[in-house]
Amino acid sequence: MLQHCGILGVLYYDGLLRRFEGGGGYLPISAILTNLQDGLSSLLFIFASLISEAYTGPVTMITICAATSIEGLILIWISAYSESSGALYAAILLLTIGKSGQTLLDSFLQNKVEEILEAREKIEIKDGSTEKQNELDLIRIILTNTWLLVPLVVGYVVILFTDFFNQDYDIIFRNSAVLMGGCYLLFLFGSTKYRHEQVSDESYFGKIFRICKAAYGRRRSDYPASENGYYWKGNVRTNLCYVYGKGVRLKPRVPRLFRWLDKAAILVPEVSPDTQERDGKVCSVKEVREVKSLVPMNYLCFSFFAYSLLVATGNTFFVAQASSMTTTNGYDISKLFLIKVAAGKVSRFICFLIMAGLRSKRTTYSTSKTFVVTTSIIRIGFGMVSAVICCFVAWKMEFYRLYSLEVKIEALYPQFILLGMTEALVEGGLTKLFHAHVAKSMWSFADSYIELVNGIGKLLLIPFVLALRGSWLKESIYTTDLNRFYLMLGILNAALLLVYGYYSFRYTYKETCPEDAAQPDLEDK
Incomplete structure (x- = not known):
């Protein structure tokens, strides 16, 4: 099914490409529809993740999303023989719901591969030496990333080296439904091995x-005037409070808007703590601090607004640029996205090698949580710098496209490479920063957090398109001033890079949870 996620993406881009070539005002409309579907899929993932965590487990939710996607593909195939648009709208809705399970499937596959490799690693380690442990850790991470890359590569190979596109659209979606149905059955055949999962x-x-x-x-x-006014529930109290004004507050420090969360742990002296907790009137200090650890990350989320707009632009207007250029065959759009994925994978691996090299020094600082937070902030910063460069490269490329008679699609390679680097650096850094800064009990929110960042950008691009429609964004790619849009996006990314620097060092960098002695996994994934 992971292979088919890549195939569906390229199919959608190819459908967008044919619409652009058809003209007739499809550029703004296609951008709106694409971002609406992608944005809703990102937000629906949050609900799918919640249901999976608390009620069904990942296997059941992945099964539901896969079945929904297959139904959507079948409806699109049927709609090709019907004059009614109802089946098409229903298919888009089903595909939106189904696509929300893609990240859940990615995480599930990664966790299962890591479990298998870690089990083998424990068997191989007999002497318990640090050198042997480091060597096996490196091999495990390389094998994990290789296994995760193989399904995606297979999906693109199916597209690039078969006649998948050299058919009518009804045949394409029929074959897609059959292919995904086969992958779905393959997934179900192995479900007896991994279906028994505990829900939270x-x-x-x-x-x-x-x-x-x-x-x-x-x-x-x-x-309260002292730390005794809080409900500790037997937890340690070392260095977990600070005095502010006339009262004692709980660490970590957060912006003023969220300091009231401390009051959830305030006890009423007349009632026993157990009774208050049972009635939902009070929560333990540990629980309050775990939720407060999310606050700096939420503030940091606002600084990724321009980055998420760039990601949404890559799925729409970058494709529109490619559709107007000279191609050698019908698969060049697919190659662009394969190049983007490859650039992202290489960037992640380079980051892993750098971190492994720093870890090999084994200094006290290089193995601390503060070190992980610092390196993650720097990694995200490099990703946002790459986003600025990507916007300006796209801006210059658009100038060249507008005033040249013939431009080959290979000219877009630099901006797709930069886009892949940007996504890998920012999202990989966000995951590491989340795990290092947020309490371990909230780690399951990491994927939802990243999907929320991307989903907000995709949905917010829609008002931009509506506001600029008719001025910068014309009815056809050949008359659209995308160069101005890219310039605006580059300036916006540069401005929010400064906002990111302020919030990251003002809140995220300064303080972490002191009682969390467990060191987060430093390995890049």
Whole structure:
């Protein structure tokens, strides 16, 4: 099914390409529809992740999403023989729901591959030496990334070296449904090996809601004068509080808008703590601090607004550029996205090698949580710099395209390479930063956080398209001033890079959870 995710993406881009070539005002409309579907898929992933974590487990949710995608493909195939548009709209809705399971499937496959390799690693380690452990860690990470890359490469090979596109659209979607159905059955055949998974007693969303509800109920309470006024529930109290104003607050420090969350742990002296907890009136300090660790990441989210716009632009207007250039065969759009994926994988591997080299020094600082936070912030910063460069390269390329008679599609390689590097550096760094800064009990929110960042950008690109339609964004790619749009996007990315620097060092870098002694996994994935 992972192979088919790549195939579906290229099919959608190819459909967009043919619409562009048809003219008639399809450029703005296609951009809106593409980002609406992608944005809703990202947001739906959050709900799929919540249901998977608390109720069904990942296998059941992946099964539902895969079946929904197959139904959507079948409906698109049927709609080709019907004059009614109802089947087409229903198919788009089903594909949007099905696509939300792609990230869930990626994470599930990665976890299973790591479990198998870690089990073999424990068998091979007998002497317990550090050198042997480091060597096997490196081999495990390389094998994990290789296994995760193979399905994607197979999907693109099917497209590049077969006659997949040299057919009518109804045949293409029929074959797609058959191919995905076969992958779906293959997945189900192995489900007996990995279906028995434990679901969480409480999802991360349930914990956040419970603490916010308790804090709101205590909103009129004064902050305690000492740490004894909080519900510790037997946890350690070392260096977890600070004095602010007339009361004692809980670390980590957060912006003023979210400091009221501390009140969820304030005790009422007249009632026993167990009774208050059972009634949902109070939460433990540990739980409150776990939720508060998310706050700096949420503030940091606003600085990725321009980055998410660039990702959405790569799925729409970059494709539009390619459609207007000279191609050697019908597969050049697919090659561009394969190049982007390859650039992202290479960037991730280089980051892993750099981190492995720094870890080999084995200094106290290079194995600390602060070191992971610092390197992750720097990695994201390089990714955002790459985003600025990508926008300006696309801007110059658009000038060249507008004023040249013939431009080959190979001229777009640099901006697709930069886009792949940007996504790998930013999203990989975000995952590492999330795991290093946020409490371990909230790690399952990492994928949802990244999907939220991307989904917001895809949806917010729609108002941009509507506002610029008729001025910069014309009815056809040949009359559209994409150069101005790319220049604006580059300036916006540069401005928000400064905002990112401020928020990352003002809140995210300065403080982590001191009681979390467990070192986060430093290996890049």
